[in-house]
Amino acid sequence: MAGKPTPLSGFPELLPEQRIVEQQVVDTLRHTFELYGFGGIETRAVEPLDQLLRKGDTSKEVYLLRRLHEESAEGHAGMGLHFDLTVPFARYVLENAGKLEFPFRRHQIQKAWRGERPQEGRFREFTQADIDIVGRDALPFHHDVEVTRVMVDALTRLTFLPGFRLQVNNRKLIQGFYAGLGIDTGDEVMRLVDKLDKLPVEKVRELLVSEAGVDEATADRVLSLAEIRTADATEVARLVGDLGVDHPLLAEGVDELTRLLDGVADLVGDRVRVEADLSIARGLDYYTGTVFETRLAGYESLGSICSGGRYDSLASDGRTTYPGVGLSFGVSRVIVPLMARTGLAADRSVPSVVLVALTGEDSRPASDAVATALRSRDIPCEVAPSAAKFGKQIRTAERRGIPFVWFVQPDGTHQVKDIRDGNQVDADPAAWTPSAHDLRPTIVSTEPPTEEQHP
Amino acid sequence: MAGKPTPLSGFPELLPEQRIVEQQVVDTLRHTFELYGFGGIETRAVEPLDQLLRKGDTSKEVYLLRRLHEESAEGHAGMGLHFDLTVPFARYVLENAGKLEFPFRRHQIQKAWRGERPQEGRFREFTQADIDIVGRDALPFHHDVEVTRVMVDALTRLTFLPGFRLQVNNRKLIQGFYAGLGIDTGDEVMRLVDKLDKLPVEKVRELLVSEAGVDEATADRVLSLAEIRTADATEVARLVGDLGVDHPLLAEGVDELTRLLDGVADLVGDRVRVEADLSIARGLDYYTGTVFETRLAGYESLGSICSGGRYDSLASDGRTTYPGVGLSFGVSRVIVPLMARTGLAADRSVPSVVLVALTGEDSRPASDAVATALRSRDIPCEVAPSAAKFGKQIRTAERRGIPFVWFVQPDGTHQVKDIRDGNQVDADPAAWTPSAHDLRPTIVSTEPPTEEQHP
Incomplete structure (x- = not known):
């Protein structure tokens, strides 16, 4: 090798004192997940292309593989690198269903790859930490509460990171509300409401009328629902009720969301807050109930750094359906920007005391x-x-x-x-x-955080 | 997804109770490495193709990447998945040399990929655990002893695996011996001697004459050297001396090999043995001194499951050279065959006690x-x-x-x-x-090991 190689954009690598931070994040997550009975699995890096392309909107980001001396340039038997851990997990559940015990709790901390344009917090290679609970045929709602508690506990233990704000909503609540308003373009409305974090509310209102075909009064009520934010479980029903819409699915969604907020109230603290945010819809993902997003305090421009929800059909082999609920924490998305902005690192570059x-x-x-x-x-x-x-x-x-x-x-x-x-x-x-404090490296930030740029 | 997906040959995946075994192996290795001051790093999965193809003989095994909608089918800017952890580590050292402290000790436990034909212990995706010590300009020999001690300690702690036999040789010893014999085709002779584990000794003797152009008497002395095996440090010099060859490089190699055996003698036990095996040459690899291979007791057909050695020029940017010494343990190569042959797994499928x-x-x-x-x-x-x-x-x-x-x-x-x-x-x-024993899953084998098939 002649000359100094240069880094590859979108493929972040850490110095030894930075890698200690990542390892402590991963160790803390894993320790917490295991306390709740979540065993670790890993899946292979590659999946058949037809699996990876099920969700049309990510197809452009997939990396295909082929062997150097392969006859065809069409790729290695149609294989690509996984772009998340959910698609491989669903395949793993189907492939091994006869050997797994349900409800099946698993954590999975692995790299994933997306060929998208690199930017802060968005990489071509990144580490995710996922937890999911999957049932066979049915999965009671208390598991939605369980999985939230596990992640809130885990985030609370990451004391060297800024605070987290977990935002929860429920697709049944949204869909029931829209149905109660007589909207028959619910998916389109939801997709537009999901743009509220990127577009001004006036623009979304226009799009609701022009693209989703709802009248202006209905658009206003849709937007009123999306404005509701509260950490108080008893407030959810009152605030939604004030909008005067009635539908059984709406009632079910309100009940679930209330139970979820109630169920995590004892774990919530200053560093990790949980609130109902009725603007959260998770775009085109196939969630059917609870949906989650998470903001990192002071780093809101990174977008959601821990997302997930309930899939009533995470996987199905045609005869049996496997419903699931889970959350995915973006390890790289959180720590790499923190390292760049605050010098976050261990106070030594070696394990030696x-x-x-x-x-x-x-x-x-x-x-x-x-x-x-x-x-x-x-x-x-x-x-x-x-x-x-x-x-x-x-x-x-x-x-x-x-x-x-x-x-x-x-x-x-x-x-x-x-x-x-x-x-x-x-x-x-x-x-x-040595003292317990000196035995392991300590995580420190060498610089004050730079001001978050609000676009 | 309709129907049950089928496993992909060469990409082993573990059930939760098997993954606990792998995690315990990785945790034990990492804990041991860190006790000796080896920090963990990870490198990106991809490297530029020109780096991956430096070693001509593995080029056929490289997986190339391209994005699905990329204009060219030539691959993503000439990138491929790494096939080992040494090439990426050498690149990492050069790229970050100004920010690293030398001698730099690192461990690296990651997946690698090779597009070769799958067979027992040989996979297309597999986990390796590497340790290396790298110096700037110079790296004293005591680091060869150090890295051996670390790996012997680590293997000793893997109590739920069969025993290990670490076989050590020294390239200076081999090359000095050949030079002392007047052989000017040393590399070719070494390559042929390296075939002794696959070909009968008579066949190797023939090839030494026909391909390396040495006379029969010289071929016999080459083979006599390769027959030397001893765990006794003081025996090495005597056995080599008996062959009556004299050369300064040979003397240096004998001295290094003796110091290495002496330096690990206190760590060696029934489960992990270390011996000089003068047939070990590591084929075409660019080692310049100590070379290692390791056999797993009862699983000799897997070949070497932990290999490495000294590179006097692991990396160089043209001005500065970085010598290194290290070992690479094949995590997947060891545990996947054991799982298949003995049912090796944890006694529970979940972390819960x-x-x-x-x-x-x-x-x-x-x-x-x-x-x-x-x-x-x-x-x-x-x-x-x-x-x-x-x-x-x-x-x-x-x-x-x-x-x-x-x-x-x-x-x-x-x-x-x-x-x-x-x-x-x-x-x-x-x-x-619960008792400390019950707190964590225990690793057990449900079946007696099947008889090793000697080909």
Whole structure:
């Protein structure tokens, strides 16, 4: 390789001290998911093209594969890289249904690929963390509450990230409201209402009339519904009721949304809020009840960083239908912009808590023995690469952010120095232990967040 | 999706109880690597084609990418999926050299892809776990010992796998021996010697004469060197010396190999053995000193499941050269055949230790409260999906391998039942704790290993 290679747009890579942040996010998510009985699975990176193209609007973003020396340029048996974890999961459920226990709870933390134009928070390669609960034939509503609780708990534990605002709505509520208004272009209306975060309300009102064919008074009532925002479960029914529309599906949707807000109320705190937001519709996705979006406080321009909902038919083999409910957290979408804007990273670039200094190459075995003793008690450490002057060895530790340097004295006794305050004390390799706080790298931001640009 | 999808040859996917095995392997490797100061990195899945094709012999196996609606069928700006983690790592080191601290220790546990014909242990998508130490300009030999110690320690901790036999050789030893014999076709001789695990020794002898142009007496001495196998460091020099060849590079190689065996002697045990095997050459790879291969006991037909060595020029930008030494463990290559042959899997399909039974849908909050109390003390659990008869709820736990079922009694007290022995005791959700052994799934093999087929 000659010369320095350049990064590839849309394929973010992390430095070691940044990767520690990503690993801690993934570890925290996984730990939380497992506490709730969600086992981890992984699916292969490739899916048959006909599966990937089921949702017409993403087809342009799929990466096709072919082998270098393949005869045909048509791709490797019609295979492409998955663009999310839902399509592969639905296929996995069908393929293994006879070997799975339902309701099946799984988490899946993997990369996905989309050939779209890179921009902040939108990458061509990115990591997603999904949880879903899937039933066979039926899946009671309490699982919608369950999956929300799991994600709220997980986000609450990501204490080194900004706050989250989980926005919930319900497709039955929306569709019932539209049906109660006599609208027969409900899907089109929903698609237009979903543009409220990008277009001014006046423009959406115009489109409702011109494209969805509803009259102006009906358009106003559609927009009034979309204006409702409340974190108070008892308010939902009152605010919707004030709009004077009546329909059994609407009532069912209001009931579900109320139960969901009620069901997570004890978990909600300052860092993670949950609110009903009746403008949330999730565009063309095939949700049938609960829908979720999530905003990262101070990073609203990233759009939704954790989305999902209820699919009454996540997967079906023609005889059996598998309803599901789940959420997908955009790991890369959240952490890569934070790293760029605030310098978010670990306070060291290595796992080591201790650098064991080296007096001379001849005494390397003595330094190795200290490292072995520390490792036997799960304390990560490394031995200095060479017997340089102690000042240089201390700078080796400093540059890596390693807090402690260990010295084997000429008389065979030991001392350990905290190089942050210079404090040096006698220590026994079989007993000395760093504080729990020092044992693992700490996540820090080196710069104040830049101001969010509101377009 | 209509009908049941079928698996894709060469792209193995694991059931939840199998994925727990893979996750424990990966967690154990990562934990060990981090104890030695190796930080984790990940690189993007794609590399420029010219990088992937540097090693001519793997070019046929590369998967090219293109976007579905791309104008050209020539691939996405000449990008392909990486087929190992060494090529991307070398590129990462060059790209980020100014931001890394050397010697740079990293581990990397990721998928790789090769379009080759699938067979046992050889997949089109597979997980590798690599460790490498890279220096700038120079990397002392003690790092060869270090990286070996790390991998031996890691393999020793994989107690639910069969034993490992790490085979070590040194390219300087081989090349010095050949030079001392006056052979000027050393690379060709090495390539032929590397075939000793596939061809009979007589056939290799013939090829040495006919293809490498050495005389029969020299061919015999080449083969005598390749027959040397010993785990005893002091034996290496004696056995090589007996062959009566003298060359400075040979002496250097013998010294390095001896130091390596000496340096790991205290770690070697029954499950993980390390031996000098002077037939190991690693074919066409660009190693310049230490070379490694590893056999899995009882699964020798899988070939080497952990390979690597020293590259004096892992990467170079024309001005600076980065020497490296490392090992790559084939996670999929080891565990997928074991699962197929012995039923290796976790003893439960979910992380849950406890199923909290449900008396009625009305009392779900009481059962949820038990689950919340257990989770607050890091005990994974789930609440029964429905208020079925207790016998049915217990069978729900049984089918998932969950060892405990928790009952909230009508009087508000609690009992927990170990469904393996039927023992049921009073319990407090704020205090009850399962044994450490029960807390995590245990890895078990349900069938005796099938006999290894020797071809």
